[in-house]
Amino acid sequence: MAKDNLTAVLYGVEDLRLEQRPIPEIEDHEVLIEMDCIGVCGTDIHYFVHGKVGDVVVDRPWIIGHESSGVIAKVGKNVTTLKPGDRVAIEPGAGCRVCEFCKKGRYNLCKSLVYCATPPIHGGNLTRYYKHIPDICFKLPDHVSMEEGGLLEPLACGVHACRRAxxxxxxxxxxxxxxxxxxxxxxxxxxxxxxxxxxxxxxxxxxxxxxxxxxxxxxxxxxxxxxxxxxxxxxxxxxxxxxxxxxxxxxxxxxxxxxxxxxxxxxxxxxxxxxxxxxxxxxxxxxxxxxxxxVFRYSNDYPAALAMVANGSIDIKKLVTHHFDITETKKAFDVARYGHGGAIKVMIHCQPRNKNNQKPF
The missing domain is CATH 3.40.50.720 (NAD(P)-binding Rossmann-like Domain)
Structure with a gap:
């Protein structure tokens, strides 16, 4: 069983540390994911530089990261839709599923929305192993790279914005x-x-x-x-x-x-x-x-985002301008923060780059 669960933890303003955390234990309805790619988001930079975004304050050690893809490592006994080895893009937020907004399909407005790396949930997924619920893990076709899987999160924002517009x-x-x-x-x-x-x-x-x-x-x-x-x-x-x-x-x-x-x-x-x-x-x-x-995040927009990438309607590969290993997380945040080298999207790899791609990205 793997023991290395190197994790990026934000303790406060410009205080980002790498430390070992226990590999999560999953419930029967959850999956354990070996993380692959995590994009650095502008929100992550705000937390890093200012210690908050609006009223959301970093008030305790906080695992950062939410634009991600990975490979299923283990599934709970009640999970039937995924299996170990499946490559997935990870939608980071889920509603309560019972309120009026969730029932109408607008779960992004749910008052009890649980969103990765956002209070009250302090567990992001810039870590080697992360647990999640399976129905918002989207299987990637073989020809879609792990980097593109990580980019589905910002792309879903674009899809939702265009739909709202x-x-x-x-x-x-x-x-x-x-x-x-x-x-x-x-x-x-x-x-x-x-x-x-x-x-x-x-x-x-x-x-x-x-x-x-x-x-x-x-x-x-x-x-x-x-x-x-x-x-x-x-x-x-x-x-x-x-x-x-x-x-x-x-x-x-x-x-x-x-x-x-x-x-x-x-x-x-x-x-x-x-x-x-x-x-x-x-x-x-x-x-x-x-x-x-x-426009607030997205709601039921991941499938459309994945479909457009998979069928070639959208080419988002050129947005990734920089690649870093998880051990270089602080450097990756500095590049994204200051825009060094014309940085657009900075990607952090928890696994060797292209390990889980069918062909080099």
Missing amino acids: GIELGSEVLILGSGPIGLVTLATAQAMGASKVIITDMLQSRLDIAKSMGATATLLITKDMTEEEQVKKVHELLGSEPDRVVDCFGGEPTARLGILACRSGGIVAVMGMAHAEAKIPLINALVKEIDIRG
Whole structure:
């Protein structure tokens, strides 16, 4: 039986330690997973740098990580859908299954949602062994890599955002922010039939990747640009007013730009959480009858995300710019934090890279 369960534990602000933890004992309805790939999320960086995200505070030693894939090592006696050796992508959150939101399929709104590496659950999955429930472990086809499996978590966010924004065939879309979430939203919007997609950011390197992924146009936002200039430039580059907007930053400047640039009768979906409060042009939204919709994680979006990767509708491999072994976790967080080397998605490997891939990634 394996004994090595090296684990990344966050103790507080910039206090990330590697330590051995006991390998979890599973219940009859659970599975034990030998973890393979874990992506470093912007939320992880916020916890690392600030010790909190909004009202969620790191108040005790906390295993980090939630964008992941792995291989089933052991199954409980009541588990029939998975077997040892199955490669899986791991959806990190589950609702109570009995409240009105869960019964309506909107379990992301469940008041009792249990989400990996988020209080009251302090066990993330940046660890060699992790236990989980089987029905939110999604088997990967042989041709889908473990890295792509780990990327399904941010991709599911993009799928949910595009669904909330009502993106469909012919939609003309503005995406605000071209970090990892903005880029997967771009890929999803294209796969859903958007005819035009313009994406903004303050870093040209990220916009270059967006352009290589097929963005119709990109807009570099500079500090000297006025709000009016930004709106005008969006309309010029798109050749029209966008009827769908997805704000992947969630700060006051992007919330305002999204509303001001949006076409009358359009939809603005806000998924970023940069600021707790924002002053927005509400009257503008009202007279244009713009729907402003919140986006929180995802709900029943993993199957669609996996299907689009598996059938080639979306290619997310180029988002992974850096690879690190779990023993290099601190270095991986520093690269993701500062964007060294044009970092987009930093992947941490709990197993030797490509050990569980059919072909090298």
